[in-house]
Amino acid sequence: MTDLDTHDPLGSYRDRFVGTDSDLVYLDGNSLGRPLRATGERLRTFVEQEWGARLIRGWDESWFLLPEVVGDEIGRVCLGAAPGQTVVGDSTTVLLYKAMRAAVALRPGRTEIVVDRDNFPTDRYVADGVARECGLTLRWVDVDTSAGVTAELLAEAVGEQTALVVLSHVAYRSAWLADVPALTRIAHDAGALVLWDLSHSVGSVPTQLDAWEVDLAVGCTYKYLNGGPGAPAFVYVAERHLTGDVPLTQPVQGWMGALDPFLMGPSYAPAAGIRRMLSGTPPVVGMLALQDMLALLDEVGMDAVRAKSVGLTEHAITVAAELLPDTVLASPREAAWRGGHVTLNHPLMREATAALWRRDVIPDYRDPDGLRLGLSPLSTSYDEVERGLQAVREVLDALA
Numbered sequence: 315m316t317d318l319d320t321h322d323p324l325g326s327y328r329d330r331f332v333g334t335d336s337d338l339v340y341l342d343g344n345s346l347g348r349p350l351r352a353t354g355e356r357l358r359t360f361v362e363q364e365w366g367a368r369l370i371r372g373w374d375e376s377w378f379l380l381p382e383v384v385g386d387e388i389g390r391v392c393l394g395a396a397p398g399q400t401v402v403g404d405s406t407t408v409l410l411y412k413a414m415r416a417a418v419a420l421r422p423g424r425t426e427i428v429v430d431r432d433n434f435p436t437d438r439y440v441a442d443g444v445a446r447e448c449g450l451t452l453r454w455v456d457v458d459t460s461a462g463v464t465a466e467l468l469a470e471a472v473g474e475q476t477a478l479v480v481l482s483h484v485a486y487r488s489a490w491l492a493d494v495p496a497l498t499r500i501a502h503d504a505g506a507l508v509l510w511d512l513s514h515s516v517g518s519v520p521t522q523l524d525a526w527e528v529d530l531a532v533g534c535t536y537k538y539l540n541g542g543p544g545a546p547a548f549v550y551v552a553e554r555h556l557t558g559d560v561p562l563t564q565p566v567q568g569w570m571g572a573l574d575p576f577l578m579g580p581s582y583a584p585a586a587g588i589r590r591m592l593s594g595t596p597p598v599v600g601m602l603a604l605q606d607m608l609a610l611l612d613e614v615g616m617d618a619v620r621a622k623s624v625g626l627t628e629h630a631i632t633v634a635a636e637l638l639p640d641t642v643l644a645s646p647r648e649a650a651w652r653g654g655h656v657t658l659n660h661p662l663m664r665e666a667t668a669a670l671w672r673r674d675v676i677p678d679y680r681d682p683d684g685l686r687l688g689l690s691p692l693s694t695s696y697d698e699v700e701r702g703l704q705a706v707r708e709v710l711d712a713l714a
């Protein structure tokens with residue numbers, strides 16, 4: 315344990331996660347978060363007392379409304395979103411599709427979707443598919459690797475033909491943190507809507523979606539929300555797009571997003587409010603672990619979580635500067651512009667990552683040459699960061 319752990323006000327929360335008592339060094343919390351110990355018990359109780367005992371009655375008793383209940387919790391604890399605008403549904407990819415289609419339909423006559431070249435593959439692929447399906451064209455923003463998506467770059471790309479801008483709050487490789495309010499305003503000034511992907515920020519970097527006048531957002535829940543592999547994603551739609559003369563509609567018109575699912579009528583009419591973003595039966599089991607983590611984040615508070623996240627990434631950068639002067643920092647040096655991970659480049663990082671995994675040190679590798687350290691604020695210790703970076707030094711030396 316380092317002094318930093320001894321004085322860490324959030325240090326004791328680490329014990330609440332499965333596996334933190336082993337020697338394994340886990341630095342991949344932004345691909346898959348560790349499970350909470352409480353979740354094991356919760357899953358068992360759910361099988362015995364809810365699914366097993368309540369059976370189909372469970373839908374009326376609580377499961378039917380769970381996507382909205384958990385959505386509102388994500389909104390309140392992490393997003394700065396008032397109730398009624400966030401719902402938990404399908405995978406991030408599917409929600410991106412539904413949200414993009416819904417957004418471009420709100421801007422009829424406009425011909426372009428703007429997306430940055432450094433955005434996560436699924437965001438780019440879905441934008442490409444939606445553009446083709448709707449007869450639109452994609453306009454790419456070339457990202458400055460030393461500044462992320464800047465106001466200047468976005469202002470050059472948007473115009474009177476832009477229907478939608480698709481951006482990520484935290485860039486999945488570099489961790490560049492976008493200036494959401496400023497970029498949203500630029501899109502709005504051009505009359506366009508903006509869809510933010512919060513996958514790499516939710517549960518680590520707080521947002522104020524309502525105050526920032528964001529239109530739509532999606533995010534995944536298996537990273538810093540510790541929902542478990544394949545846990546369902548969430549979508550946020552600002553209330554102004556859910557009400558009024560032309561409320562938003564999405565293309566996967568399933569019965570669970572319909573006005574009255576059990577009427578089972580001849581045709582689809584969308585539910586009022588955010589529930590219209592749903593399509594099929596909600597993944598109830600997939601929301602249990604997520605609820606546990608939301609309760610913990612609520613207890614700790616997102617500002618304290620962000621402070622620890624900054625502490626961890628700052629420490630990783632300081633230690634890497636001492637131990638790994640042959641690597642290049644591919645993430646912002648300034649904490650205000652950095653999300654919850656740190657990427658270090660070196661020509662041998664692909665081989666180094668494989669060697670690290672063999673010795674139970676688990677970071678991620680992302681092209682080109684990037685060792686990505688995803689530091690989950692409540693389950694990662696400062697000591698774990700140091701042990702991980704020491705192991706990187708040793709494997710790079712062995713490979714040289």
Ligand SMILES: Cc1ncc(COP(=O)(O)O)c(C=O)c1O
Binds near residue numbers: 406514
């Ligand atoms: C920015 C971003 N968007 C989306 C996804 C994933 O989407 P899905 O959960 O549908 O695989 C990820 C990670 O996998 C991601 O990092």
Ligand SMILES: Nc1c(O)cccc1C(=O)C[C@H](N)C(=O)O
Binds near residue numbers: 344345346486
């Ligand atoms: N979702 C993942 C998966 O199913 C397998 C491996 C990794 C992932 C990830 O989450 C990758 C992650 N979104 C990234 O930023 O690279």
